[in-house]
Every structure is written in C-alpha cells, then in structure tokens.
Amino acid sequence: SQVHPKNWYPIPLVFCRPWGKLPENVPCHPKLADFANCMKKKGRGMSIFVSILDGDYHECAEDAKAACKQLSTYIDYKRCEGVAEIVVAPSMSDGFRGIVQTMGLGNLKPNIVVMRYPEIWRRENLIEIPATFVGIINDCIVANKAVVIVKGLDEWPNEFQRQYGTIDLYWIVRDGGLMLLLSQLLLTKESFESCKIQVFCIAEEDSDAEELKADVKKFLYDLRMHAEVIVISMKSWEAQVDSGTPQDESLEAFTGAQRRISSYLAEMKEKAQREGLPLMADGKPVVVNEQQVEKFLYTTLKLNSTILRYSRMAAVVLVSLPHPPLNHPAYFYMEYMDLLVENVPRLLMVRGYRRDVVTLFT
Numbered sequence: 001s002q003v004h005p006k007n008w009y010p011i012p013l014v015f016c017r018p019w020g021k022l023p024e025n026v027p028c029h030p031k032l033a034d035f036a037n038c039m040k041k042k043g044r045g046m047s048i049f050v051s052i053l054d055g056d057y058h059e060c061a062e063d064a065k066a067a068c069k070q071l072s073t074y075i076d077y078k079r080c081e082g083v084a085e086i087v088v089a090p091s092m093s094d095g096f097r098g099i100v101q102t103m104g105l106g107n108l109k110p111n112i113v114v115m116r117y118p119e120i121w122r123r124e125n126l127i128e129i130p131a132t133f134v135g136i137i138n139d140c141i142v143a144n145k146a147v148v149i150v151k152g153l154d155e156w157p158n159e160f161q162r163q164y165g166t167i168d169l170y171w172i173v174r175d176g177g178l179m180l181l182l183s184q185l186l187l188t189k190e191s192f193e194s195c196k197i198q199v200f201c202i203a204e205e206d207s208d209a210e211e212l213k214a215d216v217k218k219f220l221y222d223l224r225m226h227a228e229v230i231v232i233s234m235k236s237w238e239a240q241v242d243s244g245t246p247q248d249e250s251l252e253a254f255t256g257a258q259r260r261i262s263s264y265l266a267e268m269k270e271k272a273q274r275e276g277l278p279l280m281a282d283g284k285p286v287v288v289n290e291q292q293v294e295k296f297l298y299t300t301l302k303l304n305s306t307i308l309r310y311s312r313m314a315a316v317v318l319v320s321l322p323h324p325p326l327n328h329p330a331y332f333y334m335e336y337m338d339l340l341v342e343n344v345p346r347l348l349m350v351r352g353y354r355r356d357v358v359t360l361f362t
Contacts, residue, residue: 047082281329
C-alpha cells in the first residue's frame with residue numbers, strides 16, 4: 001500500500017561508477033557513500049549500491065561476483081547501511097533500464113536514483129555519455145523515481161568538515177517537496193548543522209512577487225521549516241529578445257555553448273542531406289527548433305548567473321533538475337546542463353516525483 005508522506009523516507013539507488021572515471025580497483029566514489037548517509041531520515045533507510053558491467057553474462061559472471069564482493073566490503077568500510085548489486089548488461093542504458101524496473105521489493109523498492117554529474121562528458125573517447133545520461137533521466141521519469149544528481153562530488157564535505165553559511169534552494173518546480181526534505185536531512189548531519197536554509201523562488205518580472213513570497217512563507221511555516229524566502233524576478237525570454245543580448249558574467253560560456261550547438265547542428269544537417277535521411281541524433285529522429293534551443297540556453301544562463309550572484313558562498317545549492325526537452329539531441333541537453341552548473345562548486349540537481357514527501361506532520 002502507499003506510504004503516507006509522514007512515514008516516507010529515501011531509499012536511494014546509488015549508481016556507483018556510471019562514467020568510468022575512477023581507477024579499476026575503486027568500486028565507488030568515496031564521497032557517494034558519504035552522500036548516501038546524508039539521506040537518512042531519523043536513522044531509517046537502506047541504500048542500494050549498483051554498478052553495471054558491460055559484456056555477456058556468461059563470460060562476466062565471475063567478474064561480477066568478485067566486483068560485488070569488493071563493493072560490499074567497501075560499503076561496510078564506509079559504515080553505510082546498504083546492499084551491493086553488480087549487473088551485467090550489453091550496455092549501460094540496458095543495464096540501468098533493467099535495474100530501475102526490478103530492483104527492490106514492495107515498499108523497499110528504491111525511490112531515488114543518486115549519481116554524480118558527468119563533468120568529463122566532453123572527452124573525445126566518451127561520446128556515448130550524453131545519450132546514456134539523458135536515457136537514465138528519462139527512464140527515471142517513466143519509472144516514477146526521483147533523481148538527485150551531485151555536481152562537485154570531490155568537494156563534498158566528510159563528517160568532520162563543518163560547513164558554515166547557507167543551504168540555498170532554487171525552487172522552480174513544486175514536485176512534492178523532495179528538495180525541502182533533503183535540505184532538512186542535511187541540517188541533521190554534523191557537517192551542515194550550523195547552516196541556515198534560504199529558499200529562492202523565481203518569478204517572471206510582471207508577476208506579483210509579494211504574493212508569491214507570502215504563499216511560500218505560509219507553506220514553510222505550516223511545515224515548521226525555518227527558512228528565509230527570497231523572490232527573484234527574472235526577465236522572460238520574450239522580453240530579453242526585445243532588449244538585445246544578455247549581459248552576464250557567464251556570457252562567455254553562453255556564446256561557447258551557442259557556437260558548439262551550431263556546429264553540431266550543422267554536422268547533423270550535413271549528414272542527413274548526405275544520406276537522404278531525416279535529422280538523426282543518438283539513433284533517433286529529432287526535430288530542432290532553433291528558437292527553442294536559444295530559449296533553453298538563455299533560461300539556464302539566467303539561472304546560473306542568479307545562483308552565482310546570490311549563492312557564491314553557499315555550503316550547497318539545490319536546484320530543480322530541468323526535464324530533457326522532447327526531440328532535442330542529448331548533446332544539446334548536456335550543453336544546457338553545463339551552462340546551468342558553470343562555476344557553481346557544489347550543486348544538487350533534484351527532481352521529485354508525483355508524490356508528496358513532506359507533510360504538515362513530517
């Protein structure tokens with residue numbers, strides 16, 4: 001039966017080495033285990049640590065057993081309550097799709113997928129990362145799992161590194177309050193207990209900011225959450241088009257992204273003309289509306305410059321994870337994401353699911 005929000009707690013599915021950056025003998029990023037421990041609610045909750053081996057199951061079964069033993073030992077060493085699973089699959093995407101459908105049992109099914117952000121996706125030998133990354137997010141949406149993507153995992157504090165400052169939430173999508181719950185869970189850990197929470201609400205310039213602020217304040221008061229509410233007005237894309245080019249410190253990154261997207265699009269068009277096929281990316285036909293691409297780039301640029309303006313000294317920033325736009329190539333989505341996280345040292349991108357996880361009685 002459905003769990004009441006009051007009794008809901010995170011059961012993270014921790015994706016250990018999705019991007020292959022770690023040395024072979026390291027089963028999981030050391031800070032991922034620390035982060036999984038941060039998601040405990042009143043000591044409850046079990047983590048499932050998962051890795052995927054590319055290959056044929058008959059040939060790799062012994063390797064998978066050895067890797068699983070190594071991962072289990074590592075989890076015990078990091079004092080994580082959790083289990084290790086190694087899955088053999090022909091590809092990362094197939095493996096993840098199987099895991100997200102079958103892992104867990106009843107109410108012990110994982111409800112949050114946790115992984116690190118692929119900062120290394122531009123390397124020439126890793127061209128499959130964008131399609132895998134977007135595929136994983138889309139699979140989570142279909143399977144109705146929440147997603148937490150950690151950027152700046154190397155700088156994540158351990159239990160002895162106390163943080164002072166703020167935990168900043170950029171609450172763009174109301175998705176069941178997972179972001180609010182995560183910020184509260186962070187406050188219960190020693191490293192973050194001296195921090196204060198700030199909630200930033202993004203409003204369009206012509207909307208009533210004071211009314212929005214009052215609504216959010218009342219909502220947080222009902223939840224008994226102590227947080228400062230800040231409403232930020234942002235120019236809409238249409239207003240920006242009228243007033244000319246954006247003036248921001250991330251402008252260089254913006255023009256760089258525009259340039260790379262244009263050249264990628266030109267290559268796609270050239271290939272489609274040469275082969276007499278429709279526009280294809282990652283093996284799927286795509287429809288590229290260039291004005292929409294500009295709009296996405298502009299929106300992520302504005303959000304990034306807002307984060308840099310208000311949250312440069314924050315201990316950690318939480319922001320709503322943008323949904324991968326339909327019919328856009330995965331490469332474009334990675335460019336949007338890169339622009340969003342530019343120069344922000346420690347960031348959690350959070351996407352809740354269609355259920356409330358906070359309630360007035362939490």
